[in-house]
Amino acid sequence: MKKYFSIFYILFLSLTMYGEFKPIKEFPISPYSGDIAVHNGKIYQVDILKDSIFIYDLRTGERKGRITTAGFSPYSLCFCNDTLVVSNNDEIRFISYKGKIYRAIYSPTSSITGIAFDGKNIWVTGRDGKIYCISRNDGTTIKTLNGPGWRNNGLSFYKGYLWTTNRYRNEIYMICVRNGEVINVLPSPGPYPSGIEVIDNKIYVSDFEMDSVYLFDIPYKDYIIKGKPEKARVTLYFRLINDGPGSINNVDVFIALPENRENQLLLSKPAFEPSPSKIVVDQYNQKVAHYKFQNVKKGEKRTASVKVDAELRSVSYFIVPERVGNLNDIPKEIKKRYLQDKDRYMIKDPFIKNSVKRAIGRERNSYWIAKDIFNYVINHMEYELSGGWDIAPEVLKRGKGSCSEYSYVFISMMRAAGIPTRYIGSVVERGDRASIDGVFHRWTEIYLPGYGWIPVDPSGGDSPIPRNRALAFGHRSNGYLITTIGGGDSRYLDWSYNFNVRVRGYDSNANFHIDRMAIWQPIK
Numbered sequence: 001m002k003k004y005f006s007i008f009y010i011l012f013l014s015l016t017m018y019g020e021f022k023p024i025k026e027f028p029i030s031p032y033s034g035d036i037a038v039h040n041g042k043i044y045q046v047d048i049l050k051d052s053i054f055i056y057d058l059r060t061g062e063r064k065g066r067i068t069t070a071g072f073s074p075y076s077l078c079f080c081n082d083t084l085v086v087s088n089n090d091e092i093r094f095i096s097y098k099g100k101i102y103r104a105i106y107s108p109t110s111s112i113t114g115i116a117f118d119g120k121n122i123w124v125t126g127r128d129g130k131i132y133c134i135s136r137n138d139g140t141t142i143k144t145l146n147g148p149g150w151r152n153n154g155l156s157f158y159k160g161y162l163w164t165t166n167r168y169r170n171e172i173y174m175i176c177v178r179n180g181e182v183i184n185v186l187p188s189p190g191p192y193p194s195g196i197e198v199i200d201n202k203i204y205v206s207d208f209e210m211d212s213v214y215l216f217d218i219p220y221k222d223y224i225i226k227g228k229p230e231k232a233r234v235t236l237y238f239r240l241i242n243d244g245p246g247s248i249n250n251v252d253v254f255i256a257l258p259e260n261r262e263n264q265l266l267l268s269k270p271a272f273e274p275s276p277s278k279i280v281v282d283q284y285n286q287k288v289a290h291y292k293f294q295n296v297k298k299g300e301k302r303t304a305s306v307k308v309d310a311e312l313r314s315v316s317y318f319i320v321p322e323r324v325g326n327l328n329d330i331p332k333e334i335k336k337r338y339l340q341d342k343d344r345y346m347i348k349d350p351f352i353k354n355s356v357k358r359a360i361g362r363e364r365n366s367y368w369i370a371k372d373i374f375n376y377v378i379n380h381m382e383y384e385l386s387g388g389w390d391i392a393p394e395v396l397k398r399g400k401g402s403c404s405e406y407s408y409v410f411i412s413m414m415r416a417a418g419i420p421t422r423y424i425g426s427v428v429e430r431g432d433r434a435s436i437d438g439v440f441h442r443w444t445e446i447y448l449p450g451y452g453w454i455p456v457d458p459s460g461g462d463s464p465i466p467r468n469r470a471l472a473f474g475h476r477s478n479g480y481l482i483t484t485i486g487g488g489d490s491r492y493l494d495w496s497y498n499f500n501v502r503v504r505g506y507d508s509n510a511n512f513h514i515d516r517m518a519i520w521q522p523i524k
Contacts, residue, residue: 021225023189023214027061029206030054035076035114035154035195036206036213037084043213044084045206046074046195053077053086056213068099076115076155076195080122080136087112092122092139105139108132114155114164114195118177123162125152131162131180145180148173148467154195154206165193165205166467172196172205173467176321181371182470184318186225189214219318223451224262227314227478231267231523234427234481236306238291238499239515244298246507253291254280254492254500255306256425256483263476267309267523274304282491284337284422286484290492296512309523310481317454317474321367325449327418334447338420342488344495345412349393355380356416366419370446370456373413374473378462381406385439389495404442406459411444411488420447424455425484425497427518437518440498441480443472481518 027043034046042064043056051074055065071088078085083102086093090110094102109126116123118133121142125131129150133143148171152164162175165188172186172193190207197204203216219225236255242248257279260266276289293302341347359376360369377396384400392412395405407423414421423444428437443457454474461472484497493500499516506512 020227021186021216021219023216025215027056027213027215029056029211029213031211033194033206033208033211033213034074035087036197036204037077037079038197038199038204039079039082043197043204044077045213046077046086048073048075053084067095067097069093070095070099070101076112076124078115078117078122078155080117085115085117085122087115087124090126092124105134105136107139108134108141108144113151113153116155116157116162118157123155123157123177125155125164127151131155131164131175133177145175145177146466147180148175148182148185148470149465153193154197156196156198158198163196163198163203165196167192167194167208169467171467172203173470175466180466182466183321185316185467185470185475186219186318187227189216220320220323223318225316225318226262227316229265229311229313230433230478231309231311232429232433232481233307233309233521233523235519235521236427236483236498237515237517237519238304238501239301240293240296240303240501241301241513242296242298243511243513244509246510247298248296248503248507248510248512249294249505250503251291251293251296251302252502252504253293253302253304254502255289255291255304256493256498257287257289257306258308258310258481258483259287261482263313263315263478264481265311267311269308271307272305273307276304280492282486282493284486284490286486286490286493288492308481312478312481314478315455315476317451319367319448319451319454319474321365323450324365324367326364327366327449329449330420330447334420338422338447338487339415339418340487341415343391344389344408344488345392345415347392347412347416349412351393351397352412352416355396356413359413360417366448369417370414370419370448371473373410373417374456374458374461375469377406377410377413377458378469381409381458381462383459383462401459403457403459406462407442407444410456410458414444414446421445422453422485422487423497424482425486426480426482427498427520429479429520433520433522435520437520438516440518442497445485 030047032049034048037044041058053067076087093104114125122136129147131145156163170188174184190210192209194208195206277292291304360372392408395401411421445453455476457472461469
């Protein structure tokens with residue numbers, strides 16, 4: 001019975017967690033579309049050339065009417081209770097259904113590209129990318145947020161969050177009104193998103209080029225969103241060359257073996273050349289190919305390779321902070337394994353503990369604890385690729401480090417805050433689909449109750465642009481083959497990832513060098 005329950009549970013998760021973000025309906029609309037609004041069962045669409053608002057039946061898509069905007073440059077609109085609000089350059093006009101202007105206020109931004117009403121105040125955005133909260137009475141600025149990036153199109157307010165789009169990146173953003181953090185990034189359905197409305201758990205996006213409005217469900221249920229697959233053949237290659245004159249007695253080579261994950265599906269079993277001495281598994285259930293080479297003399301070399309074919313996808317987690325569980329909901333086994341202290345983390349170090357206090361204050365929400373620590377690490381670190389992986393307190397004091405050292409600091413602070421965190425090691429497609437990677441990349445995963453393991457890349461998110469930071473929290477693009485999952489101090493990989501080498505018993509005059517790389521080849 002337990003076996004059948006497990007199978008059912010896995011099937012249930014696959015049906016409720018995964019999905020592609022695709023429209024469930026499409027409405028044809030007038031060309032030259034600006035922003036849209038949805039109100040009382042109708043879609044209102046700005047036509048920026050005809051200085052008009054066209055009205056469509058929400059159920060059938062049939063055109064029901066037209067309103068002249070009494071302005072020469074309309075773009076954005078929303079409803080303030082039952083009053084229609086329309087932009088005209090930097091002016092916000094409250095108009096009747098016949099186009100009569102009741103009153104007008106001025107906006108702090110010129111060329112308004114988005115308007116939203118939160119039940120009390122009006123939010124506006126323009127081509128400068130900033131988002132302003134203003135009084136609906138006189139336009140007084142109440143709050144200013146840095147937007148996701150340059151040129152937001154459309155603006156909507158729903159359940160405490162702002163939504164907007166970007167026409168150059170073809171993306172949809174969900175933004176926290178408290179601090180301007182971009183919480184989620186979703187793909188836009190068309191090449192030129194021009195407006196957005198979010199209402200009744202639905203997302204409506206208009207597209208200027210496609211002359212359509214697309215309808216989506218907010219992905220609360222299918223919150224793991226996968227992109228289109230790319231197929232690649234990846235060879236993990238190791239080489240040792242002994243230039244002599246002395247000999248090397250023993251070399252242990254460990255190559256981490258990739259497995260199926262949300263972002264990757266292995267299309268073939270690993271092909272080994274030569275066959276490893278054995279396959280071993282460490283305390284984190286990481287499979288590793290172990291090679292043993294002995295008596296390597298002057299002028300000799302030893303090689304080992306693991307080749308896999310894989311289907312790789314981008315993966316995004318649609319996370320709503322209020323839906324994240326509390327720390328008591330985390331399984332005990334995960335806490336036991338991924339809250340441990342290690343000699344590179346030193347989570348009880350006073351500097352780490354004080355840094356955590358400064359980062360999170362009195363925050364109790366698991367998502368915001370993680371996001372606050374993520375931002376703290378980014379704000380106190382600069383990327384520097386240098387030799388060695390130092391302990392977390394020293395790296396944070398120094399303020400510089402590699403992707404591994406960013407990960408160590410983040411893991412240390414997260415574990416000190418009580419959130420299980422581990423590191424992920426990968427090889428990377430470097431620009432071209434046929435490429436060689438000799439640098440690799442490490443980031444982290446955090447356990448958020450209600451969502452599971454979520455990718456977080458502290459060094460990858462080190463950017464002042466909110467959109468770029470958001471893509472490093474709950475998102476992974478398709479140019480990575482993950483080989484390693486670790487918590488630190490692996491029995492076989494030590495603190496390394498992808499590869500690990502232990503050279504023992506060699507002559508003092510033995511000169512040797514080691515190459516480790518990943519060779520990428522596209523598969524059609």
